Amino acid sequence: MVQQSLETCGMYNLLIKRENNVAKSLSGILGLIEPEVAKTLEYIKTQFPNFTEHGMQHSLRIINYIYSIMSEDLKQNISDVEIFCFIMAAFFHDMGMTLVDVEDKDNQRTNHHLYAYRPIKNFFEKYMQMLVERRRLEKCIIFVSEAHGRSIEELYNDNDFRKIETIEGQVLRYGLLAILLRIGDLMDLEEQRVCEFNMHMNLEYYNNPVSLVHNRRHLDDITYNYSPSKITVSVLTDDREKYKVWSQWLEYLDEEIMYANTHYLIGENSDFFRNYKLPEVIKCVKPSENAKFAVEEIRFQVDDTGALWDIITKSVYTNEFDYIRELIQNAIDATLLKIYLDDKENIEYQSPRSWHCNDKVMIAYSQKEGTLWVEDYGTGMNENELSNYLFKTANSGYKYMKKREFMFPAIAKFGIGFVACLTKADKIQILTRTQSDNGINAEIESKSTIAFIEKNIQRAWQGTTVILHVKEKYSFDELKDYVFTYFGCPSVEIDLVDVDTLNMYADGSTLLDESECILQIVEHPEQKRNYGINKILPDYKCLMKMMEILSDEAEIDGTIGKVRNMLNNSFYETDLLERIKAIVNDTVVNEECMSKIRKEVSSQKKIIDEKFEKYPQFLFHIFRNDIHEIVDYKQLILELDDTFNISRIYKDTISNSSRGIIYISSNFVDYNLGIECRSINAFMFNEGKIVKNIVKVSSDTDDSSLFTSNIISLDEIADADYEMNNRLQEQESEDYYEHIVKGEYDEIDDNYGFSYDVILLKDNDFYEIFDVEGEIIEDVIENNDFLREYKFFNNIAVPDRYKGERFVFGKSELYQDGILLEFNPQCIVPIGVGYVIVNLTAESRLELNVSRHELNNNREIISKWNKRVGCVVQKKVAENCIRVLKENNLDFKIEDLLSQNVEGFFEKECLFNMKDILRELLM
Structure with missing residues (x-):
């Protein structure tokens, strides 16, 4: 290319053509100082030989590029003083790199804009003594020169940025000149800024990897066109690092113009700016034909800033380890999909819990490095699948696959879940390979909107490895606790590896290597x-x-x-x-x-x-087991004596027991529908009937021995006094007449009140309260805070012959695809006091919201699930409970079997369905 000079610059000629004395004086000064500035700028290459060209040609190109995007109106509007200050700033903005007395060269290069004031002041002092208003001109030129290296926020918040002066009757707008210099500097994309021959001959000069990338990028296939209406730049590059630099560089250019048009070129700063805007930027960066990488746009941001990430982080994925759950779910899906697609695999049922699976999902974590690995040996992904399954919102490609009589039962429902990983990681690397294709390496950086994809990488095994460099480190124990808590019965075995402990077996060196699968790496240690x-x-x-x-x-x-x-x-x-x-x-x-x-x-x-x-x-296993057995018995009887203590515990059919609690165990599996259920339902019985309470006169009452045989159960607990008096005054009562005839007992007043001991069923638990007066008994049992202290099994004594049979249980558990949900499934089987463990897969799964922690509360969806799945569970448990109760000769009414009234649409729906099922079974 022909070397440019100031005389060939359109902006300089614009100044020359103006006939006033100010223009003539300033253009003359610029013409005289150009050679001196050019010689001085050559020292930048001496100081920083490995950086791109920052000499006079760079300055002149900036001047020309800005002139090419100036509209005719702006050319007329810009003053002589502004043209002079802009050209001077273009000459001097990089001159801070010529200084030889700065010891910290890295700081000098990074912050060279802050050193520009020294050569400007020296130059003005030596050559500009006779220039009118030289101090004010000098101050503006320093500001504009320094502005080219400041952050956009810092610059726009500087009070001098909006400063407007008048010199020789002409306007001088600091902000306008700063904007033009920053944009012009970004527009200089010329290949002339590098010497390719020198890069090959003196490669040692280019020891800084950042400068090497910046040098090499200017050798890419660059097409650009600058006009007052558009700034168009198109780049083809063969290197991913250069791609990053180009994307960031052009983003800076776009941001500069957007900021200028919306924050500076407004009527408040100048009437001219009401109708003037800088040209729009049209940019395109693509891999060239010989590039060894591809680029995939991540299409799950609400806007160009990726604002959806903040929404997801704060509102949807609120648990610290939600993103790990998403990764494990994807890995399990990939592992099961390999079985589903294999024609040699005989799959009889829809639920993956019935499939034969030998593969594992490996999770490895190093707290020291803050790195997490999740690896599966499943199907792997080709480039198209990687794009569809990971980088597009609300898209789970697995669920559309149908190769058998039933659809593949994918766990992952929301492609958006992968975004949760980006909110927690600075960088994500995905290494994957299908059975028939070569390996692929994809890398994504936090807040980026693109993924870099390398094809044909060496990878010896099928499957996918996801590597996350987490933003905030946590301990391995925290990770282990989470995985063991939430992945209780997965369809694929999961192994956890403590990488820091693993490395102890290799004398502290790192054992995990991308070239070898984790399964093999851990084998020898x-x-x-x-x-x-x-x-x-x-x-x-x-x-x-x-x-x-x-x-x-x-x-x-x-x-x-x-x-x-x-x-x-x-x-x-x-x-x-x-x-x-x-x-x-x-x-x-x-x-x-x-x-x-x-x-x-x-x-x-x-x-x-x-x-x-x-x-x-260092290695921990979550095996692919059935949901654990709750108990080893079909039924268990807790016999209660007259003082409400447990007198006997046995598994046989009820014989002589007058009262007590019967526990009934129900277990069933339906792999075609996808249900695994284990439940315990406990019922109180008294005098051969199922009851919800057992009441006796308190042992502290005078002559209570009279009432030991009168232990009753009530439909309404508030009627305790009335029912007890009736019972005692019945003419058929031999005890009553015997005491009256002997004169040992006065006739009982119809309105006589007692204090009672009560065992009752409420809120899915048994409670025992003592010495409560009949007239306040109803108020007492409605006081949940009071009852909480009187759970029946809190302070019981077991008989000597007790063999450790379990009859106290914790919170029921609901798993979906082996993953614990924050939902109590006891309401699904609302009879007696229940404890339930359920795992739902395939067609039986509940619909979840996007966070996958909670149920979708849509009433239509809930009703459909209850009719299709809930009723199956309820009928199986109800049938078993009714059979056992009848075997024990216990009478019951439907109301006595059902739990109390509940709140919530799901709970009410289950209760109504269970009532209908009981009616059907007892017809």
Whole structure:
């Protein structure tokens, strides 16, 4: 290209053509100083040989580019003084890099705009002494020169930015000149700014990777056109780092013009600006044909700033580890999809819980590095699938796949869930490979709207690895607690790896490598750990057995006898056994022998503990098991005596028990619909009937022995006094007449009131209250805060023959695809006091909201689920409970089986459905 000079610059010629004395004077000065400035700017290359050209040609191009986008109106509006100050700022804005006395060269390069004032002041002092208003001109030129390196927010908030002066009767607008210089600097995309030959010959000059990228980008295929109406730039690049730089560079250019048009070029600053705007930017950056990467736009932002991320972070994905759940769900889907698509796999039922799955999902985390890996060995993804499944909103491609009689039962329903990862990570890397394609590497940076995709990478195994560099580190224990809590019964086995502990088996070096799958990486360290642990185990087992013997409070002679027996019957020799054997053989007095044994055991425990510490666990398993059994019995009876204490616990059919609680276990699986259910339903019975309360006169009442046989149950608890009086005054009551005839008891007043002990069923629990007066009994049981302290099983005593059968349970659990939901499923089976564990998959799943924590509360959706799935669960449990109750000769009414009235549409719907099912079963 032909070297430019000031005389060829349109803006300079605009100044020359003006006939006034100010224009002639200023144009003459510029012509005289151009050679001096050009020579000085050459020293930038001496100081910073590895950076792009910042000499006079760069300054002249800035001047010309700005002139090319100036409208005819602006050319007329800009003053002579403004043209002079702009050209001077274009000359001097980079001159801070010529200074040789700055020691910190990195700071000088980064903040060279802050050093510009020194050469400007020196130049004015030496060459501009006779210039009129030189100090005011100097101040403006320094401001504009420094402005080109400041942040846009800082600049626009500077009071001088909106400063307007008048010199020689002409306007001088600081902000306008600053804007033009910043835009012109960004517009200089010329290949002339680099010397490709020098880059090859003196590559050591370009040791700064940032400067190397900036140099090389100017060699890309660049097409641009500048006019007063449009700034058009199109770039084809072969390198992803250059792509990033170009995208950011042109984004800066677009942002500069947007800010200028909306924040500065407004009527408040000048009447001229009411009708003037800078040209729009039309930009395009694409990979070239020979590029080894592709670019995928991430299409889940509400606007160009990615505002949806903030919404999701604050409103949808509120749990700290929601994004991990999303990743694991995707990995499970990919693993199961491989089975679903395999023609050799015989899949009989829709629920993946019935499928034969040998693969695992691997989760690895390093707290030290803040890096999380989630790896599966499933289908993997090609480029098109990567785009569709991960980078598009509300799109789960898996769910549209139908290769069998039923659709693939994907867990992931919202492609938007992947955004949750971007809100938590500075960078995400996705490595994936299908069975038939080569590997792909995709990388996404936080707040970016594009993903870089490398094709044909080396990857030996099928599947996907997602690597996150998290913004905020957490401990491995926190991650483990979350995964073990929420992934209770997954359809694919999950392994967790503590990477920091894993690396201890490699002398601190990092074992995880992208070239090898995690499953293989952990294999050797796990073998090494198991070998070390197995060497310790004989001593450990011996130690535990010895500690068990020593914990027995038997007499010393008996304890020594047990020790001798253990020594004589041991199947293997250990260091501990040899030491104990020596003590026993060498010590005559048993008391002394016992003391030495205890001391030796204590010492060996410390030694063995220290040995175990050398082999810390780094691998943790969540197996692909059935939902755990609640109990091992079909029914359990808690028999209550006349004082409401548990007198007997047994599993047989009710025989002579007058009152108590019966627990009924129900278990069923429907893999075609996708239901796994285990439930316990407990009912109170009294005098051969199912009841909701059992009432007796308090044991603190005078002559209460009279009433021990009158233990009743009531439809309305408020009627306690009335019913008890009626019961006692019945003519058929032999006890009543016997006391009256003997004169031991006065006739009872119809309105006589008692205090009562009550066991009642309420809010899915049993409660026992003591010595409560009949007239206030209803108020007491309605006081939930009071009742909370009187749960029946809080302070009970069990009989001597109790064998540990479980009859106290915690909160019911609802899993969907093996993932715990924050919802109590007890309301699905609203009979008796219930405890339920349910896992829903395939067709039985509940519809969830976007956060996947809560149910979709749409009434139509809830009703459809209850008719299709809920009723199946209810009927199975109800049938079993009715059968067991009848086997035990217990009478019941529907109202006595049902739970109390509930709140919430889902709960009410379940209660109404259960009532209809009971009616149907009892017809």
